[in-house]
Amino acid sequence: MSHHIVETRHLKHVYADGTMALKDVSFRIEHGESVGIIGANGAGKSTLLLHLNGYLRATSGDIIIGDGQLTKESLTVIRRTVGMVFQDPDDQLFMPTVYDDVAFGPINQGLSPAEVEARVSEALSRVEADELRDKPPYHLSGGEKKRIAIATVLSMRPEILVLDEPTNGLDPYARRQLIALLKAFHHTRIVTSHDLDMVLELCERTIVLHEGKVMADGPTLEIFQDDALLNTCRLEKPFAMQGCPICAPCRRPFPEQTPLIEPHSSRPHDHDH
Amino acid sequence: MLAIDGSFLDFKQLDLLALRQTAIHRLDPRAKLLTTLCFIVCVVSFDKYEISAMLPFLIYPTALVAVGDLPAGYILRKVLIVIPFALMIGLFNPIFDRQVIMQFGAFDIWGGWVSCLSILTRAILTASAAIILVATTGFPAICEALEKLKMPQPFAVQLLFLYRYIFVLTDEGVRTARARQLRTFGRRGLGIRHFGSLAGHLLLRTWERAERIHMAMLARGFSGEVHSRRRQSHFGKQDLLFTVCWVILFILLRLYNAPQLLGSLFTGDL
Numbered sequence: 001m002s003h004h005i006v007e008t009r010h011l012k013h014v015y016a017d018g019t020m021a022l023k024d025v026s027f028r029i030e031h032g033e034s035v036g037i038i039g040a041n042g043a044g045k046s047t048l049l050l051h052l053n054g055y056l057r058a059t060s061g062d063i064i065i066g067d068g069q070l071t072k073e074s075l076t077v078i079r080r081t082v083g084m085v086f087q088d089p090d091d092q093l094f095m096p097t098v099y100d101d102v103a104f105g106p107i108n109q110g111l112s113p114a115e116v117e118a119r120v121s122e123a124l125s126r127v128e129a130d131e132l133r134d135k136p137p138y139h140l141s142g143g144e145k146k147r148i149a150i151a152t153v154l155s156m157r158p159e160i161l162v163l164d165e166p167t168n169g170l171d172p173y174a175r176r177q178l179i180a181l182l183k184a185f186h187h188t189r190i191v192t193s194h195d196l197d198m199v200l201e202l203c204e205r206t207i208v209l210h211e212g213k214v215m216a217d218g219p220t221l222e223i224f225q226d227d228a229l230l231n232t233c234r235l236e237k238p239f240a241m242q243g244c245p246i247c248a249p250c251r252r253p254f255p256e257q258t259p260l261i262e263p264h265s266s267r268p269h270d271h272d273h
Numbered sequence: 274m275l276a277i278d279g280s281f282l283d284f285k286q287l288d289l290l291a292l293r294q295t296a297i298h299r300l301d302p303r304a305k306l307l308t309t310l311c312f313i314v315c316v317v318s319f320d321k322y323e324i325s326a327m328l329p330f331l332i333y334p335t336a337l338v339a340v341g342d343l344p345a346g347y348i349l350r351k352v353l354i355v356i357p358f359a360l361m362i363g364l365f366n367p368i369f370d371r372q373v374i375m376q377f378g379a380f381d382i383w384g385g386w387v388s389c390l391s392i393l394t395r396a397i398l399t400a401s402a403a404i405i406l407v408a409t410t411g412f413p414a415i416c417e418a419l420e421k422l423k424m425p426q427p428f429a430v431q432l433l434f435l436y437r438y439i440f441v442l443t444d445e446g447v448r449t450a451r452a453r454q455l456r457t458f459g460r461r462g463l464g465i466r467h468f469g470s471l472a473g474h475l476l477l478r479t480w481e482r483a484e485r486i487h488m489a490m491l492a493r494g495f496s497g498e499v500h501s502r503r504r505q506s507h508f509g510k511q512d513l514l515f516t517v518c519w520v521i522l523f524i525l526l527r528l529y530n531a532p533q534l535l536g537s538l539f540t541g542d543l
Contacts, residue, residue, distance in 0.1 A: 055488050076494065084492040090441050091485040096413035096433055108494035136288055138440045156493065 004159040011061035021047040023212035034189040036199035039209035040234035045192040083158030087165040089145035093137035105156035123155035143174030161187040196238040291411030297341035302418035304512035315527040326530040334401040359396030363389035
């Protein structure tokens, strides 16, 4: 596959109970791009992700991964191309040891034992977790679990990485570590998250979903400067783009709320930014 | 609830024990599995009033704890968890079975008491053998051994998944129970009705999780067969020696009442 593109055309999905999760979603993600998909709860992010490796089938519309359309026949190839990291690492790590888990994908691809071993070692060192290889998953901390979950996908050498809420439930240090790790990847990356600061840092482009439709699609910085758009989509600016809470409290989505810290005109501006 | 919480956490300790490297740990899992099975069958097949003939079987757990460098106190505590269940089974024996089968000084001893004690002895012996098996072998290796001994793969995979998710599920259960407890203020809450919906929720959550796990498996090319890494192990001479010696000892101990023989040796009744 020469071009690792991901494209959806008028994607629509209606669940069996009649809920219309996706109304009309079209976008094209080029090779090597890093794209954030953001939106309120129930905007359709998870449903969209589940389409990208063929777990859910579109009610109508097309999905193009690489050179070809996603069909029943191309499913195996597509699942090899698109590495999907789920939100809860406990769902992703189901084998008795870390090694077995990371080896699960390569073994299913039918690789030789030596090749499997090489892939596992490579993936584990990529996420800096070599020393965890023989541990059972429930002995790991949240941050370690997350990194191993990523390793289980890396070992399949996917061209496109799809991550659902990667920083969810991590402590600040583990979050930093993960962001640094993801930044170093050269895959085409698609990330959904409510952690808008992470999106700002990791993705040069952002797609905003609202009620099953694409509300905006453009450079991340521009999108986060559009207050009206963020308001309609029940989002807000990343904290990094909000004002300093001491000298200039930002405009909040709920103006009637008193700011967390009262602005103090008399307070000398004695802090660094 | 906290007690259950604690005891499950402790099972992780069992896993860590399995990582040790002693002569017992290095044996092929199949050898330990077969020996343990034979041990359990021998112990369970004793007559319902038998106690004394079972006691020599203690040598197996004792020897393995010693050679396998296992913390005896810890294993004992794990075994104690099983006792209440065994007691529940034997509890009514003294009530229903009042036939006097022996006399101890001026006391008549009912058959029920003896059979209850016999059940307890069996429970202690079999539970300790099983726990020692896990502590010296590790659960995944046992599943693999079962598979090599021709158990169908779906069962082995089922066991592995059970082992993997029992921690996650008990965690969820404990959290739910805690949330309920914190809002009942020492009263009974809504009683048994309440527990119905609680259990129902737990089932639904488990179902959803199973779906997500399946999704994660499909995403990594799962096609119906779980290939796990084959640990390099072959059934060698030591394994054979270990199994055969123990099995012969168990059969002998099962056929002859060793304490009685020993006793009659001293009293000269042989």
